[in-house]
Amino acid sequence: xxxxxxxxxxxxxxxxxxxxxxxxxxxxxxxxxxxxxxxxxxxxxxxxxxxxxxxxxxxxxxxxxxxxxxxxxxxxxxxxxxxxxxxxxxxxxxxxxxxxxxxxxxxxxxxxxxxxxxxxxxxxxxxxxxxxxxxxxxxxxxxxxxxxxxxxxxxxxxxxxxxxxxxxxxxxxxxxxxxxxxxxxxxxxxxxxxxxxxxxxxxxxxxxxxxxxxxxxxxxxxxxxxxxxxxxxxxxxxxxxxxxxxxxxxxxxxxxxxxxxxxxxxxxxxxxxxxxxxxxxxxxxxxxxxxxxxxxxxxxxxxxxxxxxxxxxxxxxxxxxxxxxxxxxxxxxxxxxxxxxxxxxxxxxxxxxxxxxxxxxxxxxxxxxxxxxxxxxxxxxxxxxxxxxxxxxxxxxxxxxxxxxxxxxxxxxxxxxxxxxxxxxxxxxxxxxxxxxxxxxxxxxxxxxxxxxxxxxxxxxxxxxxxxxxxxxxxxxxxxxxxxxxxxxxxxxxxxxxxxxxxxxxxxxxxxxxxxxxxxxxxxxx
Numbered sequence: 377x378x379x380x381x382x383x384x385x386x387x388x389x390x391x392x393x394x395x396x397x398x399x400x401x402x403x404x405x406x407x408x409x410x411x412x413x414x415x416x417x418x419x420x421x422x423x424x425x426x427x428x429x430x431x432x433x434x435x436x437x438x439x440x441x442x443x444x445x446x447x448x449x450x451x452x453x454x455x456x457x458x459x460x461x462x463x464x465x466x467x468x469x470x471x472x473x474x475x476x477x478x479x480x481x482x483x484x485x486x487x488x489x490x491x492x493x494x495x496x497x498x499x500x501x502x503x504x505x506x507x508x509x510x511x512x513x514x515x516x517x518x519x520x521x522x523x524x525x526x527x528x529x530x531x532x533x534x535x536x537x538x539x540x541x542x543x544x545x546x547x548x549x550x551x552x553x554x555x556x557x558x559x560x561x562x563x564x565x566x567x568x569x570x571x572x573x574x575x576x577x578x579x580x581x582x583x584x585x586x587x588x589x590x591x592x593x594x595x596x597x598x599x600x601x602x603x604x605x606x607x608x609x610x611x612x613x614x615x616x617x618x619x620x621x622x623x624x625x626x627x628x629x630x631x632x633x634x635x636x637x638x639x640x641x642x643x644x645x646x647x648x649x650x651x652x653x654x655x656x657x658x659x660x661x662x663x664x665x666x667x668x669x670x671x672x673x674x675x676x677x678x679x680x681x682x683x684x685x686x687x688x689x690x691x692x693x694x695x696x697x698x699x700x701x702x703x704x705x706x707x708x709x710x711x712x713x714x715x716x717x718x719x720x721x722x723x724x725x726x727x728x729x730x731x732x733x734x735x736x737x738x739x740x741x742x743x744x745x746x747x748x749x750x751x752x753x754x755x756x757x758x759x760x761x762x763x764x765x766x767x768x769x770x771x772x773x774x775x776x777x778x779x780x781x782x783x784x785x786x787x788x789x790x791x792x793x794x795x796x797x798x799x800x801x802x803x804x805x806x807x808x809x810x811x812x813x814x815x816x817x818x819x820x821x822x823x824x825x826x827x828x829x830x831x832x833x834x835x836x837x838x839x840x841x842x843x844x845x846x847x848x849x850x851x852x853x854x855x856x857x858x859x860x861x862x863x864x865x866x867x868x869x870x871x872x873x874x875x876x877x878x879x880x881x882x883x884x885x886x887x888x889x890x891x892x893x894x895x896x897x898x899x900x901x902x
Contacts, residue, residue, distance in 0.1 A: 387774040389766055393796045395834050404648040409667055409677040412697055415707035416453065420446070424700025425509075426468045427689035430475040435691040436492075437698055438469045438478060439706055445469035445480050447492065450691065453708060459490050461497055467509045472517055477534075479520050481508030487522045489534060501532045503539050510553045514577075515560040521577070523550035523565055531577050543575055545585045552597045556620075558604025562586075566595025572609050574620065589624045591616055596637060601670070602644045602654055610637035615658055617673070628673050635661035635684070643690045645715045659685035665699055681707060769797055778810040779818075786821040791829050795838055811842070812849050816857040822846070823863035830867070831874040843867070 422442030430436040435450035444460040459469070464483035471478055471492065478490045485504035488497055501522065510523035519540070520532045529550060531541040548569035556562040566572045572595055574587040593612025600607055606627070607618045615630040615637055637660045646655035647669070655676075656668040661684040667677040687700035695714025699707045735742050751757050766774065769788075772781035778801055785797040801807045814822070826846075830839040855861060 387766075387770070389764055389770045390773065390796055390800055392792055393799070395792065403676070405667075405669070405676040408646075408648040409679070411713065412709040412711050415699075415709045418706045418708065420704040420706060422465075422704055423702045424687055424704065424706055426470075427687045427698050427700050427706070428470045429689045429691045429696075429698075430471040431473045431692055432475040435693065435696065436471070436475060437689070437691075437696070437708075438471055439698070439700065440466055440469040440480065440687075441700070441704060441706075442466070445478065447478070448708075450696065457492065457495055459495055461488070461490075461495075465507075467507065468511045470511060470513060472513045473515065474517065477513075479511045479513060481511045481522060481524075483507045485524060485526070487511050487520060487532065489520065499532075499534060499537050501530070501537070501539070503530055503542075504528065509549070509551050510565075512553050512555065512563075515555060519577075521553055521555075521563060523553050523567075525549040527567070529553070529563075529565055529575065541577060541580055541584065543577075543584050545573055545588075546571060548594075552595055552609075554598045554600055556600055556604045557602055564598050564600070564607055566591065566598045566609055566611070568594040570594060570611070572598060572607070572618070574624075587620070587624050589616075589618055589626075597639045599640045599642045599656075601642060608640050608642065608656060610640045610658060612636060613660070615640060615656075615668075630668065630673060632666060632668075632675050633658070633660040633662060633664070638685060639687050641688055641690055643694060645692075646690065646694050657688060657690060659688045659699060661685065661702075769793070773797075773800065776806075778804070778806040779813060782810040783818065783821070786825060791825070791832075791835060794825055795835055798838060798842060807842075807845060808849070811846055816859050819846075819850070819860050820863060823860070823867060827863065827867045827870050830870060 420439065420441035421444070424439055424441045426440040428438045430438070430450070436456065437448040437450060439446045439448065443462045443464060443466055444458055445466055446455060447457040447459070448454065449456045459478065459480065462482045467481040469478060469480040476492055477498070478492050479487060480490070481487050485502070485506055485508050487501040487504070487508055489499040490496065491498055501520065504522065504524035504526055506525035508522050508524040512521045514521065518534050520534060521529065522532065523529045527544065527546045527548060527550060529543040530539055531543070532538070533540050546565070546567040546569055548567050550565055550567040552566035554564050556564070561576055561578050563575045563577060564572060565575065570591050570593055572589045572591055573585050575584045576586055577584065591609050591611050593614065595609050595611040598607065598609050605619070605621045607620050609616045609618065613631055613633045613635060616626060617628040619625040619627050637658055639659045641657045642654055643657065644654045647653055654670050656670060657665060658668065659665045663681045663684055665679045665681065665685055665688060666675050668674065669676050681699055681701060683701035683703040683705060685699055686702055689698045693714040693716070695711050697709045697711070701707070733739070735745065769781045769784040772784055782797055782801065785794045788794070798807065801810050826839050826843050829835040830843065854864065
């Protein structure tokens with residue numbers, strides 16, 4: 377292989393020694409979530425209680441905070457519309473699936489429907505007696521479900537503006553609702569009575585309650601799996617996964633949070649290309665947003681935010697992540713490689729292809745065609761023989777200028793390059809020649825390298841040997857240069873510090889050995 381690349385009798389460039397990674401390599405999952413760029417924080421006038429992405433391109437963003445709902449353009453991240461026709465605090469601003477209408481609840485209990493383009497109020501649903509924290513669109517685009525602190529759930533007809541059904545069954549504030557992807561008539565609601573209920577909106581009153589599950593803490597949010605067979609609830613410091621098809625059986629309870637889990641979202645397309653699958657995102661008051669894979673329910677990534685997290689949202693193409701915080705900040709992060717949505721309203725419109733003139737002999741490009749084409753998999757490629765590009769230290773080693781080669785390696789600032797050059801010089805029996813004959817300016821970078829890396833295990837043995845050779849060569853001139861003497865004093869202090877650390881570790885090891893032996897003996901007797 378070397379003969380084919382360099383030819384017979386040619387200099388073979390120095391192979392840089394490769395060391396084992398200092399820590400575990402980052403997984404593809406971690407790399408994917410880290411590719412979300414640094415967050416752009418936008419301040420609102422109050423705590424951001426709800427975030428919703430439109431399902432239609434360009435995936436506009438609705439942020440609910442204080443007495444307004446602010447709509448941001450998904451492509452430019454600029455403010456598009458501001459809905460402020462609320463008497464008091466606004467809650468739960470959500471888009472209809474096509475993005476043309478927006479519904480939101482309020483502190484006065486009124487649920488309003490706005491035109492997303494003109495901001496005009498199209499409907500006002502008045503029936504709740506207390507603040508309405510939940511408003512959700514039905515997939516049929518003709519109904520809105522609302523849930524209030526008056527412990528009732530109401531089903532509204534947008535066309536007529538009238539209430540169709542009223543559901544009762546919760547014993548405390550109702551703060552969460554979500555529709556099943558498998559059946560648009562089935563809704564899940566959660567309340568501060570610790571109970572999660574499933575409703576059939578075709579029934580009336582209490583007859584609509586099909587199932588109840590006890591979360592064990594006030595329920596802050598609910599979300600369905602894409603299949604519609606599993607339900608996720610959050611509240612307290614736990615996230616619960618329920619098997620709805622299996623009668624409401626608790627499958628898994630995750631307690632990876634220090635404070636209350638305030639919001640959960642399920643994305644069907646998140647994750648790296650090699651393992652694209654639904655992912656669960658959960659935000660909590662401890663300021664963390666954690667990503668959980670749904671095979672083993674393990675946390676694969678976590679992000680820290682400067683304030684308690686109240687809400688979060690992920691765009692349908694997984695290209696934008698928005699997190700709402702209690703201090704009024706909205707952190708928006710973009711991914712450099714969004715997913716391609718292939719169906720539904722979220723399909724990105726195709727760009728019109730530019731006109732390409734027909735290639736004929738009347739065009740100069742006709743005579744240079746094929747020069748920029750890539751070879752097909754079945755083509756035989758004749759590789760052009762290229763001359764190897766040598767680094768500065770390689771060129772000096774080729775000329776047997778060993779001292780200059782070591783100086784060139786030191787200027788790179790790479791310990792692996794310096795170690796490889798030192799090993800090559802030792803193999804050539806030229807290490808003494810490379811170290812000798814140096815003045816104060818030539819010794820300073822070498823002593824700096826030894827001081828920095830003599831305590832690292834991967835370089836310690838080599839640095840100790842070089843330091844011995846260096847001291848033997850320059851023992852007679854120590855004291856003549858203040859700069860060199862200062863570097864030697866720093867090297868001495870560094871060695872003393874390293875020896876002290878080794879002594880302390882040996883003492884700790886000696887103290888732990890009898891304790892470990894006693895514990896192992898106790899296990900064997902048990």
